[in-house]
Amino acid sequence: MSRTSFGDKMLSFSIYFLLTILAFVTFYPFWNAAVVSFNNGTDTILGGVTFWPRDFTLDNYEIVFQDKRLMNGFIISVLRTISGTVLAILATAILAYGMSRRELIGRKYYMIMCIVTMYFSGGLIPSFLLIRSLGLMNTFWVMVIPGIISVWNMIVFRTFFLALPVGLEESAKIDGSNNWGVLFRIVLPLSGPVIATLSLFTAIYHWNDWFTASIYINNIDLLPIQTKLQQILNSNIMSDQMGQMDSAALGRMAQMKSVTTKSLSMATMMVATLPIICVYPFVQKYFVKGVLVGSLKE
Amino acid sequence: MTPITIKKDQKLKTNSLMRRMFKQWDIQMMVIPALIFVFVFSYIPMYGVLMAFQDYSIYKGFLHSPWVGFKHFEMFFNAPEFWTIMRNTLVISLLKLFIGFPAPIILALMLNEVRKASFKRVVQTISYLPHFLSWVIVSGFVVSLLSTDNGSINILLQSVHLIKEPINFLAIPEYFWSILVTTGIWKEIGFGSIVYLAAIAGVDPHIYEAASIDGASRLKQIINITVPSIIPVIVIFMILAIGNLLSAGFEDILLLATNPVLRDVSDVLDTYVYRIGIQNSRYSYATAAGLFKAVISVGMLTLANLVARRSGNSLW
Numbered sequence: 001m002s003r004t005s006f007g008d009k010m011l012s013f014s015i016y017f018l019l020t021i022l023a024f025v026t027f028y029p030f031w032n033a034a035v036v037s038f039n040n041g042t043d044t045i046l047g048g049v050t051f052w053p054r055d056f057t058l059d060n061y062e063i064v065f066q067d068k069r070l071m072n073g074f075i076i077s078v079l080r081t082i083s084g085t086v087l088a089i090l091a092t093a094i095l096a097y098g099m100s101r102r103e104l105i106g107r108k109y110y111m112i113m114c115i116v117t118m119y120f121s122g123g124l125i126p127s128f129l130l131i132r133s134l135g136l137m138n139t140f141w142v143m144v145i146p147g148i149i150s151v152w153n154m155i156v157f158r159t160f161f162l163a164l165p166v167g168l169e170e171s172a173k174i175d176g177s178n179n180w181g182v183l184f185r186i187v188l189p190l191s192g193p194v195i196a197t198l199s200l201f202t203a204i205y206h207w208n209d210w211f212t213a214s215i216y217i218n219n220i221d222l223l224p225i226q227t228k229l230q231q232i233l234n235s236n237i238m239s240d241q242m243g244q245m246d247s248a249a250l251g252r253m254a255q256m257k258s259v260t261t262k263s264l265s266m267a268t269m270m271v272a273t274l275p276i277i278c279v280y281p282f283v284q285k286y287f288v289k290g291v292l293v294g295s296l297k298e
Numbered sequence: 299m300t301p302i303t304i305k306k307d308q309k310l311k312t313n314s315l316m317r318r319m320f321k322q323w324d325i326q327m328m329v330i331p332a333l334i335f336v337f338v339f340s341y342i343p344m345y346g347v348l349m350a351f352q353d354y355s356i357y358k359g360f361l362h363s364p365w366v367g368f369k370h371f372e373m374f375f376n377a378p379e380f381w382t383i384m385r386n387t388l389v390i391s392l393l394k395l396f397i398g399f400p401a402p403i404i405l406a407l408m409l410n411e412v413r414k415a416s417f418k419r420v421v422q423t424i425s426y427l428p429h430f431l432s433w434v435i436v437s438g439f440v441v442s443l444l445s446t447d448n449g450s451i452n453i454l455l456q457s458v459h460l461i462k463e464p465i466n467f468l469a470i471p472e473y474f475w476s477i478l479v480t481t482g483i484w485k486e487i488g489f490g491s492i493v494y495l496a497a498i499a500g501v502d503p504h505i506y507e508a509a510s511i512d513g514a515s516r517l518k519q520i521i522n523i524t525v526p527s528i529i530p531v532i533v534i535f536m537i538l539a540i541g542n543l544l545s546a547g548f549e550d551i552l553l554l555a556t557n558p559v560l561r562d563v564s565d566v567l568d569t570y571v572y573r574i575g576i577q578n579s580r581y582s583y584a585t586a587a588g589l590f591k592a593v594i595s596v597g598m599l600t601l602a603n604l605v606a607r608r609s610g611n612s613l614w
Contacts, residue, residue: 008516015408016417022405023424026484029439030427032450036442047448091332098328105319110329117336119596122343123588124568125575129360130343149335179324208432211549215576230434233441234556262447269438276430283430284423 037061037267041260059259060267070268073225076140077272080224081206084144088202089195091148096157097183114151131216142216143209143224153198160194161187197286200279207275225272232265350586363582370586379565387566390546393479395539401483402490403532407520409491410498425488437553440481444468468554471563478547478554478564493535497528533606541599544591548572567591 031051036044040055048054064070098104099111121127127146136142164187172182188195210226217223223231319326350370352363374380405425412418428436443450444467452464467473501524509519546566555564565573567587575584 005515011516012411015411019408019412019417019421022487023421026424026428026488028450029443029484033439033442044448047453049448050450050453091335094328095332098325098332101325103322104325104329105315105322110333113333114336117340120344120592121340122346123585123592124571125581125585125588126343126346126349127339128576129346129349129356129581130339133359134338146339149332149339151336179328183328204430208430208434210432210434226432226434229438230553233434233438262442262445265438266442269435273431273435280427280430284426 033266034270036263037270039263041263044263045260060263061271063259063264064267064271069220070225070228070271072221073223073228074271076222077207077224077226080140080143081203081275084147084206085199085203087144088148088150088153089199092150092153092198093157093188093191093195094183095149096154097161097179097187099154100158100161101179114154117151128215136216138217138219138222140222143206143212146212147205150202153202156198157191157194160191164190193286196282200283200286203279204276204283225268229265229268229272232268347585347589347592349582350589352582354582354585356581366582370583371590373583374587374590379570382562383565383567383570386563387544387546390475390478390551390566391543393475394482394546395543397479398483398486399536399539401487403494403528405487406491406494406498406528407524409495410524411516411520422488425491427488428485429489431485433549433553436481436485437550440477440554441468444477469557469559471560474555474560474563478550481554482547482550493531494528497531498524501527533609537599537602537606540602541595543598544595 035051035053036049037060038056038058039049039053040057041060043049043055099107099114101107104110122130131137131142131146136145168186168190169182172186177185208226210224210230213222213224213227214230217227346360349360349363351365351367352360353366353369354360354363409418409421412421444452446452446464446466449464451467452461455461456464467477505523506519509523514522544567546568548566548568551564551566551569552572555561555569568591571584571588571591574580574587
């Protein structure tokens with residue numbers, strides 16, 4: 001089968017060539033940001049820092065990790081991601097299991113009620129006013145509670161539950177479990193892959209979301225790292241950014257002349273991305289499956 | 299005589315319904331709290347959209363604010379910025395549709411031709427990654443690459459002598475649309491290709507074998523076998539994309555167009571609603587603009603679906 005024509009060879013060559021360029025272009029911004037974050041800030045100003053740090057230093061990270069406000073944002077992000085994911089997956093799984101029971105009275109109407117929300121929404125302003133009138137403004141829970149029930153995830157869960165063999169549940173019922181018992185003792189332990197997939201996606205959403213906090217939270221101590229980062233990147237003026245910093249870190253920064261706005265924001269970006277990079281291998285293992293379940297539904 | 303019996307029947311019926319629901323209280327209790335939640339966080343805002351027809355005031359609340367009919371819609375249509383916003387929304391969307399939509403399809407077609415599994419895996423791993431980064435991070439990358447202060451793009455252009463002085467790309471309105479569309483493709487091309495790759499994987503390999511025995515080149519096979527067999531998937535995503543035509547972008551524009559110079563080219567419906575509603579607290583007016591967008595979007599989705607149904611690949 002080595003009888004490939006010249007045209008096929010050309011095609012193959014150009015595809016490999018284009019894909020290599022694509023991979024490079026995709027990876028470069030990330031790599032460059034990492035390099036700048038590890039390079040001496042004053043040295044970066046001289047220019048030419050592209051593929052490799054010229055004057056390697058950890059000073060930028062030292063400042064970031066000393067900045068109490070940034071670290072506080074990091075902790076808020078972690079707390080929010082954990083509580084948001086656990087609560088959302090639990091609540092959605094419970095709803096989905098109920099919806100998967102054929103004997104549920106009103107199942108059809110409940111389902112319609114859920115599906116309507118996938119096509120229509122009140123939009124930004126009515127939701128904003130609702131959150132305000134519920135007294136959720138400026139609370140930690142505003143980042144967690146409104147997202148607890150995801151209709152999309154409910155449908156994915158429900159499809160999975162419906163595919164489980166009926167006999168399992170029957171036998172548990174004969175043993176005297178009610179539906180809650182069946183859900184927690186039999187169904188959920190069998191749902192590992194779905195739980196993993198949906199948890200990963202929910203967690204990534206929570207980690208990356210900066211917008212919710214930016215409109216609902218004014219209290220600086222409650223801002224997650226992404227929102228803080230957005231504010232830092234947004235303030236183009238050096239002094240603005242310094243204003244965001246904690247005084248101890250500021251003092252330390254004055255001692256080290258090697259740190260600049262740019263090197264510092266790159267280091268902060270790397271810190272904010274690190275958790276995503278850590279879970280990425282797991283995500284990759286699962287997400288193809290997740291996306292496919294989604295596209296089948298469409 | 300008859301009405302009374304009907305009433306009695308109905309009462310009996312509701313009674314037995316309640317009793318039957320009570321009997322299965324364990325599953326009902328799994329569903330009802332969550333549905334109340336859905337009601338509060340999805341249905342109340344839907345009802346709240348009606349404040350587009352009010353002069354909503356936070357002191358009077360939704361129930362006591364006066365009704366004003368289409369006043370805010372008229373104001374919006376007559377606003378000096380209306381046509382700029384509509385132009386930006388449509389131009390950005392159409393650019394994203396014509397350039398951003400085919401990009402993942404082309405990537406999937408190219409990936410499918412790669413025989414070296416390791417190379418394919420590396421390209422996939424790298425190209426899926428940006429989808430999982432937040433827009434804050436992505437915009438940070440863009441700002442850093444394009445900055446006049448030793449941004450890589452300026453360094454590159456200067457080293458090949460295309461420009462003499464560094465250009466502040468994010469402060470020049472002419473460049474904004476290209477930057478926005480490129481960034482969007484950069485972020486989503488890999489992830490978007492997954493669905494098409496899956497569709498391509500479903501094509502019967504015998505068809506390719508037969509074609510290659512008949513002497514069809516690889517390029518011919520792509521055009522005549524692969525592309526036609528993924529058309530149904532393409533059509534479905536096309537319909538969805540058309541339904542989203544007025545959602546030109548939100549986070550990306552908000553984060554990349556921080557320079558006020560760009561407002562003339564960056565203001566789209568969603569960002570306008572945000573700016574007017576959240577930042578200027580003109581709630582009714584902003585809701586009216588948002589409702590306008592929602593109505594047009596549903597209309598376009600229906601229309602696109604109608605056209606697609608003729609070809610037999612509709613959404614519903």
